[in-house]
Amino acid sequence: MNALLDPREMAEADARAIEGGIAGLTLMERAGTAVADAAARRPYPTRIAILCGPGNNGGDGLVAARILAQRGFRVRVALLGARDALIGDAAAAARRWTGPVESAETLTYETVDLIVDALFGAGLARDLEGVPRAVVERMAASGRPIIAVDLPSGLDGATGKVRGAAAQAVETVTFFRRKPGHLLLPGRALCGRVRVADIGIPASVLDAIAPTCAVNDPGAWGSAFVLPAAAGHKYSRGHALVASGGAWTAGAARLAARGALRAGAGLVTIACPPDALAVHAASYAALMARPVGDAAELGRLLEDPRFTAALVGPGLGAGPQAQAMLAACAGPERSVVADADALTSFAGDAAALAAVLSRARGAVVTPHEGEFARLFAGDDSVLGAPSKLARARAAAARLGAVVVLKGADTVVAEPGGHATIAENAPAFLATAGAGDVLAGFVCGLLAQAMPPFAAASAAVWLHGEAAREAGPGLIADDLPEALRPVYARLFPSLGWTGA
Ligand SMILES: NC(=O)C1=CN([C@@H]2O[C@H](COP(=O)(O)OP(=O)(O)OC[C@H]3O[C@@H](n4cnc5c(N)ncnc54)[C@H](O)[C@@H]3O)[C@@H](O)[C@H]2O)[C@@H](O)CC1
Numbered sequence: 001m002n003a004l005l006d007p008r009e010m011a012e013a014d015a016r017a018i019e020g021g022i023a024g025l026t027l028m029e030r031a032g033t034a035v036a037d038a039a040a041r042r043p044y045p046t047r048i049a050i051l052c053g054p055g056n057n058g059g060d061g062l063v064a065a066r067i068l069a070q071r072g073f074r075v076r077v078a079l080l081g082a083r084d085a086l087i088g089d090a091a092a093a094a095r096r097w098t099g100p101v102e103s104a105e106t107l108t109y110e111t112v113d114l115i116v117d118a119l120f121g122a123g124l125a126r127d128l129e130g131v132p133r134a135v136v137e138r139m140a141a142s143g144r145p146i147i148a149v150d151l152p153s154g155l156d157g158a159t160g161k162v163r164g165a166a167a168q169a170v171e172t173v174t175f176f177r178r179k180p181g182h183l184l185l186p187g188r189a190l191c192g193r194v195r196v197a198d199i200g201i202p203a204s205v206l207d208a209i210a211p212t213c214a215v216n217d218p219g220a221w222g223s224a225f226v227l228p229a230a231a232g233h234k235y236s237r238g239h240a241l242v243a244s245g246g247a248w249t250a251g252a253a254r255l256a257a258r259g260a261l262r263a264g265a266g267l268v269t270i271a272c273p274p275d276a277l278a279v280h281a282a283s284y285a286a287l288m289a290r291p292v293g294d295a296a297e298l299g300r301l302l303e304d305p306r307f308t309a310a311l312v313g314p315g316l317g318a319g320p321q322a323q324a325m326l327a328a329c330a331g332p333e334r335s336v337v338a339d340a341d342a343l344t345s346f347a348g349d350a351a352a353l354a355a356v357l358s359r360a361r362g363a364v365v366t367p368h369e370g371e372f373a374r375l376f377a378g379d380d381s382v383l384g385a386p387s388k389l390a391r392a393r394a395a396a397a398r399l400g401a402v403v404v405l406k407g408a409d410t411v412v413a414e415p416g417g418h419a420t421i422a423e424n425a426p427a428f429l430a431t432a433g434a435g436d437v438l439a440g441f442v443c444g445l446l447a448q449a450m451p452p453f454a455a456a457s458a459a460v461w462l463h464g465e466a467a468r469e470a471g472p473g474l475i476a477d478d479l480p481e482a483l484r485p486v487y488a489r490l491f492p493s494l495g496w497t498g499a
């Protein structure tokens with residue numbers, strides 16, 4: 001698992017490493033060395049300004065300054081605040097810097113080629129205002145490339161939000177593990193390229209910290225991924241049902257159904273109003289279509305226990321009918337995915353949705369930001385949570401279900417607080433119908449009895465990889481097809497031998 005540490009967890013990692021016998025100043029020396037290495041790698045960084053803040057982030061900058069000067073770079077150190085106000089390891093780092101110290105407040109950039117931003121890191125405690133904010137804004141306006149130490153100063157490592165101001169970095173050097181703010185927008189975009197430096201904190205400190213947030217990659221869910229078994233048959237790979245709207249809106253369900261099939265469900269049946277039957281029957285040969293007039297008929301169809309997962313929402317139309325369809329699907333032997341109109345049908349009434357989902361074997365909801373806001377309208381403890389990560393976690397707890405909060409930085413959270421953050425979605429994935437395919441991927445993995453949190457996280461990652469595979473110009477129809485080469489690489493990496 002590629003853990004992400006929030007500032008509190010990172011402080012604990014530091015503290016445990018120090019308890020284990022590594023001096024704090026040693027960690028700072030290694031951190032500063034990693035920053036110096038990054039600066040030295042830049043093209044022509046002959047004249048480097050290092051802006052140092054009042055805490056240990058500034059200490060890292062002071063170490064980097066000393067090392068870069070030793071290596072022959074022309075270095076200027078500019079401090080925010082008084083030198084004799086520095087304490088602890090940062091004060092020790094300042095004593096080792098023997099060159100002049102300027103004021104960050106009055107620093108000018110005409111003769112500067114590269115900036116190292118070591119003003120604030122994990123210790124950012126409030127919004128930047130007054131002098132610190134002005135310093136960051138002038139640094140940002142200088143147009144010079146910036147290497148950020150740990151985080152661009154002003155960026156909140158827990159939330160990915162800018163507190164007052166932050167300067168765009170070309171590169172960010174962080175330590176031990178990335179933080180959620182490196183992945184959550186706008187943080188991800190502000191960081192530039194992120195390098196993770198090993199500063200000697202042993203990975204074993206994570207055993208006690210037990211982080212609950214991870215990068216969404218196969219390390220987060222690969223062990224739960226269901227690979228095709230040699231002795232399998234189509235029913236053992238699960239039977240997914242996708243509820244469709246009428247003939248005019250049937251495309252969404254078809255995209256989802258094809259996604260479920262490609263994701264590996266053994267069978268996929270589209271349940272549709274009779275007027276849409278011909279449309280679906282004439283679409284893909286591998287899909288089955290069954291006419292279903294209302295929720296009661298859907299319930300009768302689902303008396304067949306071989307349906308292991310159902311998707312309700314894409315193209316369905318919002319209202320009591322969609323609510324009833326979802327209720328018909330939610331049963332103890334079947335997992336459900338509620339998407340799109342199924343979510344909008346419960347606008348402002350998340351408690352009613354939670355009650356329906358609680359009857360399912362496993363439940364995943366896949367809202368985009370608009371659907372999320374409608375669903376939780378009036379619930380400030382969810383909508384007012386401090387970050388996208390916190391909102392998804394609060395929503396998952398409220399619904400008792402896995403929440404996929406979509407976007408370029410999709411967060412998947414489960415009721416216990418475990419979460420993944422995706423970073424592999426290309427910008428061109430934002431296209432009509434892409435969300436329907438994603439819901440289909442989730443449903444297809446749930447149908448194979450993959451646990452909901454792993455299934456949802458895997459589906460999000462696969463969706464991003466499939467988009468990369470298809471490339472620019474992508475339309476949603478391409479996504480299910482692009483899953484094949486992605487699987488061709490993924491399966492062997494998970495130990496599949498092709499049997
Ligand atoms: N042993 C450790 O803890 C290590 C820490 N490291 C560095 O230390 C950093 C964290 O150090 P700190 O905890 O000292 O925190 P920071 O150096 O990020 O910032 C803390 C200082 O900033 C002030 N401050 C916070 N928010 C402010 C605001 N909005 N306006 C004005 N002043 C504000 C605080 O009063 C304090 O003086 C990390 O980001 C990393 O760069 C590394 O050296 C590795 C080892």
Ligand SMILES: [K+]
Binds near residue numbers: 057121149
């Ligand atoms: K910084």
